Amino acid sequence: MFSLIFAGEMIFSLPFHIARFFRPTLLDAFNLTNTQLGDIVFPYGILAMLSYFPGGMLADRFSARKLMSFSLFATASGGIYMSFIPGINGLYFLFAWWGATTIFLFWSPMIKAVREWGGDNSQGKAFGLLDGGRGLAAAAVSSLAVFVLAQSFGGNLNEISDEQRISAIRGIILLYTLFTAFAGILIWISVPDGKIIKQNNPHKPRSPLILLMDRNLWLQAIIVVSAYSAYKGLDYYSLYAVDFLNMNELQASAxxxxxxxxxxxxxxxxxxxxxxxxxxxxxxxSFSLLAILYSLLSLLTTSREINLLIISNLLVSFFAVYALRGVYFALVEETKIPTGLTGTAVGIISVIGYTPDVFFNSLAGRLLDNNPGLPGYQHFYYVLIAFSLIGLTATFYLRIKKSKH
Structure with missing residues (x-):
C-alpha cells in the first residue's frame, strides 16, 4: 500500500506541486502571468479528459503494475525537459504530455486497486488512507523542496536575482523528477499483477454503457467537479499570502x-x-463549511490585526478540502456500482469531475490579472463559493435518491 500511496502523489507532483507550493517563484522564473500559467494547464486538462474513459477500460483489463510504472517513468521524462526552462510553447507541449502520462495508464488502476483493498465495509478508511498518505508524501517532499528554495536564495530574501530564481526552480523540478522516477521503480517492484475481476451475474448487463444511465454516477461527477475546484483553489494561496499577508516567497511556500x-x-x-x-x-x-469559509475570505480585508483570522480561515479550508478529496470516491461503493466496472465508472466520473483541469486555472488567472489587488481575490472566492453550493446541492440530491430506495 505504501508504494501505491507514494506513487499516487508523485505522479502529479511535476504538473501541480511546483505551481501549488512555489507559484510566485515559478511565475518569475518562467516570466509568466497568472493568465499564461492558467492557459498552459488547459492542454493538460483536455488530454486528461480524453484519457480518463479509455484508461478506465484498460484498468479493467490489464495489469496495474505495468500501466502505473510506465506512467511514472513517462511523467518523470517531462521533468527533465522542464528543468531546461522551456518557453511558453514548450510548456504547452509539456503539459499536454503530462495530461496523457498522468491519467491514461495510471488514475483508474490506482482507484480500482484501492477499492478492492477496502472491501465492502472499509471504503472510507481505504480512500482516506490513500489520500492521507498521498498528502503526507506531498508535504514531506515539499518540505525538502522548500529547503532547496532556501538554499538557492541564500540569506538576503529582499534582493533575489533572476538567476537565483531560475536555479531554485530548476533544483525543485529535478527533485520532483527524481521522486517520480523512484515511485515508478517502487510500483514495478512491489505491486503484483492482480487478477482481472469479471462480472459473473448473467442477469445484469456487462456493458459499460449501463453506467451512463445511472443518475448516481452523474451526481458523483458533479460532487467531484465541485470538490476538485476547491482543491485547485489551494494553488493560489501562496500567491495570496505574498500579495496580502506580507509574506515573502520563501515564507509563502513554507x-x-x-x-x-x-x-x-x-x-x-x-x-x-x-x-x-x-x-x-x-x-x-464539508461543502457547507467551505461555503462559509470562502464567504468570510471574500469579505475580509487584510490588515495586521486580522491577518491571524485570515490565516485561520485558510487553514480550516485546507482541512475541509482535504477531507472532501479524501473520500469522494468512497461514494462508488456506497452507490453499489459493480466491482468489475469500477475502472470504467471512475473513468466516466473523472472525465466530468476533473474538468477544472481544463478551465479553473485559466478562469482564476484572468480574474486575478484583470482585477488587480483585493477585487481579484474577492471574485476568486465568489467562484469557490458557487462551486461549494453546487457540490452541496448534488450531495443533497444523492442522499434523497438513496433514501427513496
Missing part, C-alpha cells in the same frame, strides 16, 4: 507546505467518519 500536513489528518479523519456514518453526510458537511 506556509502552504506546512499546511499540506493537514491533508493526512483531514483525509484519514473523514475516511473514518465515512465508515461510521456515510460518505454523503461527511461530504455535505
Amino acid at each position: 506556509f502552504v507546505s506546512n499546511a499540506s500536513y493537514l491533508r493526512p489528518v483531514g483525509a484519514i479523519a473523514a475516511g473514518l467518519l465515512v465508515d461510521k456514518f456515510s460518505g454523503k453526510r461527511i461530504i455535505g458537511i
Whole structure:
C-alpha cells in the first residue's frame, strides 16, 4: 500500500506541486502571468479528459503494475525537459504530455486497486488512507523542496536575482523528477499483477454503457467537479499570502507546505467518519463549511490585526478540502456500482469531475490579472463559493435518491 500511496502523489507532483507550493517563484522564473500559467494547464486538462474513459477500460483489463510504472517513468521524462526552462510553447507541449502520462495508464488502476483493498465495509478508511498518505508524501517532499528554495536564495530574501530564481526552480523540478522516477521503480517492484475481476451475474448487463444511465454516477461527477475546484483553489494561496499577508516567497511556500500536513489528518479523519456514518453526510458537511469559509475570505480585508483570522480561515479550508478529496470516491461503493466496472465508472466520473483541469486555472488567472489587488481575490472566492453550493446541492440530491430506495 505504501508504494501505491507514494506513487499516487508523485505522479502529479511535476504538473501541480511546483505551481501549488512555489507559484510566485515559478511565475518569475518562467516570466509568466497568472493568465499564461492558467492557459498552459488547459492542454493538460483536455488530454486528461480524453484519457480518463479509455484508461478506465484498460484498468479493467490489464495489469496495474505495468500501466502505473510506465506512467511514472513517462511523467518523470517531462521533468527533465522542464528543468531546461522551456518557453511558453514548450510548456504547452509539456503539459499536454503530462495530461496523457498522468491519467491514461495510471488514475483508474490506482482507484480500482484501492477499492478492492477496502472491501465492502472499509471504503472510507481505504480512500482516506490513500489520500492521507498521498498528502503526507506531498508535504514531506515539499518540505525538502522548500529547503532547496532556501538554499538557492541564500540569506538576503529582499534582493533575489533572476538567476537565483531560475536555479531554485530548476533544483525543485529535478527533485520532483527524481521522486517520480523512484515511485515508478517502487510500483514495478512491489505491486503484483492482480487478477482481472469479471462480472459473473448473467442477469445484469456487462456493458459499460449501463453506467451512463445511472443518475448516481452523474451526481458523483458533479460532487467531484465541485470538490476538485476547491482543491485547485489551494494553488493560489501562496500567491495570496505574498500579495496580502506580507509574506515573502520563501515564507509563502513554507506556509502552504506546512499546511499540506493537514491533508493526512483531514483525509484519514473523514475516511473514518465515512465508515461510521456515510460518505454523503461527511461530504455535505464539508461543502457547507467551505461555503462559509470562502464567504468570510471574500469579505475580509487584510490588515495586521486580522491577518491571524485570515490565516485561520485558510487553514480550516485546507482541512475541509482535504477531507472532501479524501473520500469522494468512497461514494462508488456506497452507490453499489459493480466491482468489475469500477475502472470504467471512475473513468466516466473523472472525465466530468476533473474538468477544472481544463478551465479553473485559466478562469482564476484572468480574474486575478484583470482585477488587480483585493477585487481579484474577492471574485476568486465568489467562484469557490458557487462551486461549494453546487457540490452541496448534488450531495443533497444523492442522499434523497438513496433514501427513496
